[in-house]
Amino acid sequence: MGCKYLRICHLNNCATGVATQNNILRMQHYKGEVQWVINYFRFIAQQVRELLAQLGCRNLTDLIGRTDLLSRINGYTRKQQNLDMTAILSDGGVAADKPRYCTQPKNEPFDKGELAEQMVRDALPAIENKSGGEFSYTVQNTNRSIGARLSGEIGLRHGDTGMESDPIVVRLTGTAGQSFGVWNAGGLHMYLEGDANDYVGKGMAGGKLVLYPPSGSNFKSHETAIIGNTCLYGATGGKLFAAGMAGERFAVRNSGCTTVVEGVGDHGCEYMTGGVVAVLGSTGVNFGAGMTGGFAYVYDEQNTFGDNYNHDVEIVRIAPEHMEAHRVYLRELIEEFVRETGSERGKYLLENFVDTVGKFWLIKPKAATLESLIQDMHRTAA
Amino acid sequence: MANNFQFIDVPRIDPVKKPADERIKEYREIYGQFSKESAAQQSDRCLACGNPYCEWKCPVHNYIPNWLKLVAEGNILEAAELSHRTNSLPEICGRVCPQDRLCEGSCTLNDGFGAVTIGAVERFISDTAFAQGWRPDLSSVERTGKKVAVIGAGPAGLGCADVLARNGVDVTVYEKQPEIGGLLMFGIPEFKLEKEVVKNRRKIFEDMGILFKTGVEVGKDIAFQDIIDDYDAVFLGMGTYTYMQAGIPGEDLPGVYAALDFLISNVNHCWKYEKDPADYISMEGKRVVVLGGGDTAMDCNRTSIRQGAASVTCAYRRDEENMPGSKREVANAKEEGVKFLWNRQPVEVVGDDKVEGIKVVTTQLGEPDERGRCRPEPIEGSEEVIPADAVIIAFGFRPSPADWFKDFGIELDERGRVKAPAAQENKYQTSNEKIFAGGDMVRGSDLVVTAVFEGREAAEGILDYLNV
Numbered sequence: 096m097g098c099k100y101l102r103i104c105h106l107n108n109c110a111t112g113v114a115t116q117n118n119i120l121r122m123q124h125y126k127g128e129v130q131w132v133i134n135y136f137r138f139i140a141q142q143v144r145e146l147l148a149q150l151g152c153r154n155l156t157d158l159i160g161r162t163d164l165l166s167r168i169n170g171y172t173r174k175q176q177n178l179d180m181t182a183i184l185s186d187g188g189v190a191a192d193k194p195r196y197c198t199q200p201k202n203e204p205f206d207k208g209e210l211a212e213q214m215v216r217d218a219l220p221a222i223e224n225k226s227g228g229e230f231s232y233t234v235q236n237t238n239r240s241i242g243a244r245l246s247g248e249i250g251l252r253h254g255d256t257g258m259e260s261d262p263i264v265v266r267l268t269g270t271a272g273q274s275f276g277v278w279n280a281g282g283l284h285m286y287l288e289g290d291a292n293d294y295v296g297k298g299m300a301g302g303k304l305v306l307y308p309p310s311g312s313n314f315k316s317h318e319t320a321i322i323g324n325t326c327l328y329g330a331t332g333g334k335l336f337a338a339g340m341a342g343e344r345f346a347v348r349n350s351g352c353t354t355v356v357e358g359v360g361d362h363g364c365e366y367m368t369g370g371v372v373a374v375l376g377s378t379g380v381n382f383g384a385g386m387t388g389g390f391a392y393v394y395d396e397q398n399t400f401g402d403n404y405n406h407d408v409e410i411v412r413i414a415p416e417h418m419e420a421h422r423v424y425l426r427e428l429i430e431e432f433v434r435e436t437g438s439e440r441g442k443y444l445l446e447n448f449v450d451t452v453g454k455f456w457l458i459k460p461k462a463a464t465l466e467s468l469i470q471d472m473h474r475t476a477a
Numbered sequence: 478m479a480n481n482f483q484f485i486d487v488p489r490i491d492p493v494k495k496p497a498d499e500r501i502k503e504y505r506e507i508y509g510q511f512s513k514e515s516a517a518q519q520s521d522r523c524l525a526c527g528n529p530y531c532e533w534k535c536p537v538h539n540y541i542p543n544w545l546k547l548v549a550e551g552n553i554l555e556a557a558e559l560s561h562r563t564n565s566l567p568e569i570c571g572r573v574c575p576q577d578r579l580c581e582g583s584c585t586l587n588d589g590f591g592a593v594t595i596g597a598v599e600r601f602i603s604d605t606a607f608a609q610g611w612r613p614d615l616s617s618v619e620r621t622g623k624k625v626a627v628i629g630a631g632p633a634g635l636g637c638a639d640v641l642a643r644n645g646v647d648v649t650v651y652e653k654q655p656e657i658g659g660l661l662m663f664g665i666p667e668f669k670l671e672k673e674v675v676k677n678r679r680k681i682f683e684d685m686g687i688l689f690k691t692g693v694e695v696g697k698d699i700a701f702q703d704i705i706d707d708y709d710a711v712f713l714g715m716g717t718y719t720y721m722q723a724g725i726p727g728e729d730l731p732g733v734y735a736a737l738d739f740l741i742s743n744v745n746h747c748w749k750y751e752k753d754p755a756d757y758i759s760m761e762g763k764r765v766v767v768l769g770g771g772d773t774a775m776d777c778n779r780t781s782i783r784q785g786a787a788s789v790t791c792a793y794r795r796d797e798e799n800m801p802g803s804k805r806e807v808a809n810a811k812e813e814g815v816k817f818l819w820n821r822q823p824v825e826v827v828g829d830d831k832v833e834g835i836k837v838v839t840t841q842l843g844e845p846d847e848r849g850r851c852r853p854e855p856i857e858g859s860e861e862v863i864p865a866d867a868v869i870i871a872f873g874f875r876p877s878p879a880d881w882f883k884d885f886g887i888e889l890d891e892r893g894r895v896k897a898p899a900a901q902e903n904k905y906q907t908s909n910e911k912i913f914a915g916g917d918m919v920r921g922s923d924l925v926v927t928a929v930f931e932g933r934e935a936a937e938g939i940l941d942y943l944n945v
Contacts, residue, residue, distance in 0.1 A: 099526070099530075100526075101528070102527025103481075106481045108484075110586060111585075120485070124589055
């Protein structure tokens, strides 16, 4: 099929045009045919069947644990001959009549999803009537994937964006368990006073997630974690505002969500392909690794960002004259963030915007021009 | 820097080559040098294939993608260090290797993008590092107290001496010519390798503690028995110097020359090494016909042009596609005015008491032989005579074993090559356990870089033998 085993599949620059989205490489340098791929898989399947037949097995699962079918060869070198294979060839003490793989239909989760079901019962009429409404609950970290059930019901009836004009507003207090707001649909706005675990907004398609610290907190929100790792993984739309720091791999594979947080851990915006990320505080290392779309703003108060970004991306200042569109857009974004979360950090930046704007970086994929970013920005805003 | 699409954004750009009309007036290298920026830009085109084909193809297995990355990042001295880890003569290989059939020929980008300019970068690395004062670092080497003699200061001998010196062995290199390098000095013409490069390399090796005894011929000026008594082991890297004859009538007429005699006489003449001015073979004003299609034939062609030959014609018995030499050298020869006659097999040197012409017969390519190369078959009645004042025969070289080999129990194979196989307990050991051998005299005539490799490998065999 043309593959030369270059092992650069992850870089999008496959010279044989196999593992790339680059049009020049695909059009001018890919030498394979669709039929070859079909043949390739057909041959693999054929050979697997032949090998199975030789071994007297009907299914691949029949082979699991059958170390009795393996025999040892001598090895060519002294080192190979001295390898101790007993651990690999052991049957692990599993009796021959016992199952070799999991035969239970599934692993029952600890979380029965009771709160999520309660929320569906409460909000279902408002969803069905597309009338919107407001509901309040307390959450704790055993309540996982809160919001997903509502998004499912919304999506089923109105699609990803059909309820945006009449949103269901959910007000929560406490600590949300993993995957808060996962697959969030347009028309679901969740406000959480407290904090949340990993995967907030994973795969979210629309709507809004707003997190802020409990009132009366005396810590500095921009130095305190409010959401965990890997938030917004693969999100395609919507907004996430969190008045505090996010963990590592924030907005990994984000392709369309607009978000503001007050700090992120290592590997921010990894593999990001779209959307806008504004970080109003410090970042960890390796920011922007593999980022090929969208853009980000980072407030670099300590002048450390130069050491922290991955050179897959380029960074530019937004203070110069010709960057006015970005300054205006960033300011509006922070204003919206402050409206939603009441963030002290956001207020400080706005009040001193003339000074603080000079410390912001715009982070963009190398291939993207500044002009194209502005177009993307309008598209995101639209 | 570090642009994943550099290989599309930036085309392959070789260092500037001097125009042909300028370069045929001088015995100087024809390729210019990269600037630091252009070297970095070209190096960055490397894809760093996970399975680097260039590295596998390279006889010494240079860490090519790794030093390309260092050059792209501007770390020339680190690149020089890495380049010297696998190659004893990188600045020379960068100049004389046929990269188009080795590393660059197997470069992934050679298929539709233009290969990375590996040879030019290799040369750039060492030249630049040397100019900045970089030298191989032997400060942490522990002396072993062992002494090894190397006979022959060609690529194999130098490769062997390099590795031995880096492992704390005292090395003395005996060379019968007045300067080190072997064919690097006397065989390869200066338009491919300027002799200052070889002299600079001698200086570097001497600074590493290698002792050269030039102008000393073993078996004549010094007895081999004395050497074998004085040293813990001996490496032979004496090359192949017997030229292959054409086996045609008239071959012994005055005006017929062996390629190497011709090339050596030219270097001797240019560098004032010649013992007698009459030894200089000049092609000035002559109609020259060179027989052969390898790199040596190209060297003879292009040297004749520089000497002011009236015309230079190269006759080869297969077609251009099937010639053994580097395509790049053929192109350079064409640019410089060499006329090629493909599919011509010489059948007789014509002339009464000196060469007047060469009779050739046109061939067509028949079935491939056991090595996969098509046999040329003569076409009946196609004889023609090419007028010539001089004929140079460049059909390759056969081993030239010294007569004293047998006195020391050094066995030869049926083709006269020294038996010193790589696959044995001490690599490249001969039938005399104290004597090792490598390079052309073991494998038959081949590339500079293969000789370097065998010399280096033999050094490891010697280290194993000496238990150090």
